[in-house]
Amino acid sequence: MFEYAPAPESRSVVDIASSYGLFIDGSFDGGKDGDVFKTINPATEEVLAEVATAGPEDVDRAVAAARRAFGSWSALPGAERAKYLFRIARIIQERSRELAVLESLDNGKPIRDSRDVDLPLVAAHFFYYAGWADKLAYAGFGPDPRPLGVAAQVIPWNFPLLMLAWKVAPALATGNTVVLKPAETTPLSALFFADVCRQAELPPGVVNIVTGAGDTGAYLVAHPDVDKVAFTGSTEVGREIARTVSGTGKRLTLELGGKAANIVFDDAPIDQAVEGIVNGIFFNQGHVCCAGSRLLVQESLFEPLIDSLKRRMATLRVGDPLDKNTDIGAINSAAQLARIRELSEIGASEGAERWSPECPLPDRGFWFAPTIFTGVTQAHRIAREEIFGPVLSVLTFRTPDEAVAKANNTPYGLSAGVWTEKGSRILAVADRLRAGVVWANTFNKFDPASPFGGYKESGYGREGGRHGLEAYLA
Template sequence: MNAFEYAPAPESRSVVDIAPAYGLFIDGEFADAADGASFTTLSPASEEVLSQVAQAGPQDVDRAVRAARRAFATWSALPGAERAKYLFRIARIIQERSRELAVLESLDNGKPIRESRDFDLPTVAAHFFYHAGWADKLEYAGLGPAPRPLGVAAQVIPWNFPLLMLAWKVAPALACGNTVVLKPAETTPLSALFFADVCRQAGLPRGVVNVVTGDGGTGAELVAHPGVDKVAFTGSTEVGKAIARTVAGTDKRLTLELGGKAANIVFDDAPVDQAVEGIVSGIFFNQGHVCCAGSRLLVQESVAEEVLDALKRRMATLRVGDPLDKNTDIGAVNSAEQLARITALADAGEAEGAERWSPACELPSSGYWFAPTLFTGVTQAHRIAREEIFGPVLSVLTFRTPAEAVEKANNTPYGLSAGVWTEKGSRILWMADRLRAGVVWANTFNKFDPASPFGGYKESGFGREGGRHGLAAYLDAAAGPSDQRSDREGERDR
């Protein structure tokens, strides 16, 4: 029987209007940076210029924080049920405009439209719906009888899930009565600016949400601003450590969700086809631009050859190309800088003796692309087994016993996530109890729910986002847990 031939199925980019230039969103209005500075945002799939975006400086950050401080007095005084109305309204508008947002996200970020449309946008709306439900029930969250909002939250988000990371942070902050100054990543500012317009459409009071765009210098100014009460950051461990040093000695609350080097562990009794799908989802979803990506595959020796053969067959079917094509599995790498890092680490894997394999794959001539890649013959000493690559690169190691699997999985400075594939429930529980990771998935990978707390420890950060534990990061209650205590409690939330 002949296989069906591939035919492109492009999503129209005309469904979203991208302005030639964008200002900062401060106190309910868009405005240019005080010094008129701006930067260019590109589409990583084609390197075309999408827009010019204002570069916020110290004066702009100060204006945004002051606007958030003014708005805090009235926003925090609103009954929770009233705040919930705004969050419900935002969630519904996101659903109504999800097609626009999905196309915008894929253009600015490079991820396949199928992922932004079917995963990112539904999860974004779900977070606002979920936290809207908490807004008038905070006294029942176990964080004290009358928990209070902290004040102004400075939130710095990454480029891999721009809109989703925004939702993870903005929704609980607003539900708890805080106001927000958000700093999106320099390479993916457009969906945050679109969200600012959603806030205006929802009638959100001026100053409750402010968006300052810019590079790392803008983020540093925001984190260090004395008018900020809470800092939330998702990104690299290196930057997270710098933020922790900045905040140290102040009374600012801090949560960090940082890097990872997750182990995806396949036992000899696992259903191979199901496990292979989980492996592919774990490392090639969003081009591997996922902090909790299963970038280390630990497979039991007795089935290693069978699993690798099936994995290679599956990888050969992955389609790399135009992010707006609904058939695309792997889109563009987000930036030239990230592509250079992925390439350097993959080259180091070869230089250190690991065996590299990629399926036959024709990459587009323009843009930033990297073929799905796996390495065999990897040891725990290889850089590709130790360092976060943040790209579509899988390192394969083997083990003989469950104890060896645990030892190898835990042999990392990170502690964000892990996956276990086996038909034995007792083995899943035994492994989960010993894996030093904030989240452990069983016979699945990369599954998220707003009601389930997510986060890591060790060099993957501290604090939780989502669920009841995530509320603690935005509330001040004398009898309630601190961020760090909540982190320890959440270590076993899987």
């Protein structure tokens, strides 16, 4: 195996303040409660900044600011709103290196992922929805679709800036105003986005950002003057939000957990499939709702595929997220690392065979070696529960019918993958899979023009594409 010299990205491109307030009505201020929390670098456990915690009074102020801005923002012609979105997209491109480094510091993901995947997609979403802003009458939602009002948006820690873009861009394009709450462990890129909004001269109150933990999100979701709630995160929290919103008349979209099946048939090209499997489960440390965390392999291919997969995993580099050679970065938090360890230990205790490559891990920070389990059955907890880490459960099947039955045997339904040389088999299997997105001979590919969302306990509603406009239009 080649030994690579370190190739670290410089931290000097991003200037992190020692403390941050809330972004309300176009300016930053401290929370009324005066409480703060610390956001840390998961790779080193160093404190990056102190961030204000928004209490009920702060959420009230943010929603009131969004409500005041709604009248003038929604009255703008679509082409005028589009100018702001185009401006935001261009500023994101200009500041992409700074934002990518910030995202890797606060989240723990490799700089290659934040630089080459996240940031280009963030800009692309704003460009894409800017293009829709003056064409809403032709989107298929009636001749004169209207915005809903104030959108409360709660986003997760695995793709902080990308999930912000998925939610903010269509909301603004359709004439809504926004109050957004980023995850407690990754608030910094949302606060930097507030600065992007100021740089783009977005009118005050159109975008407001309130930081804090679950209580802040709960205040925001339950606020009586919110018209629309969008949430990406765990199924458990999604259920709570659905109960809170039920009967209030608020519109709701939920993008929740997943336990995706990556199905490999015996005629699949092994090397290509292995790359797809690695990308499906080890990209972003497995912190992906649509991760291919269940590998279903046709029996006759099992041994050569697993041998090839183990060889490939032995080349994965775990370490400093800012090193351009790194494939797998740090686990986002101590709490998430504890959950990954717990479920992995349960997998071994239930009789599945655990394997990881030789993998020296750093002394400080939160780390977990890429891991596969073979000998897994559908009764194992590691095959049923979302681990949200770099852990793959391998099951086998004999026939396409068995593959479909096993793939659908889950309460989730966010994504799936199919690997085969036969186009007819791809179409036949994909048609029977209860998953919102089915990738064919690839995995984890996203496009702003393509809708994304789930079935069953993976949520409802779609984000992205023309379909992503519907959730923000009356």
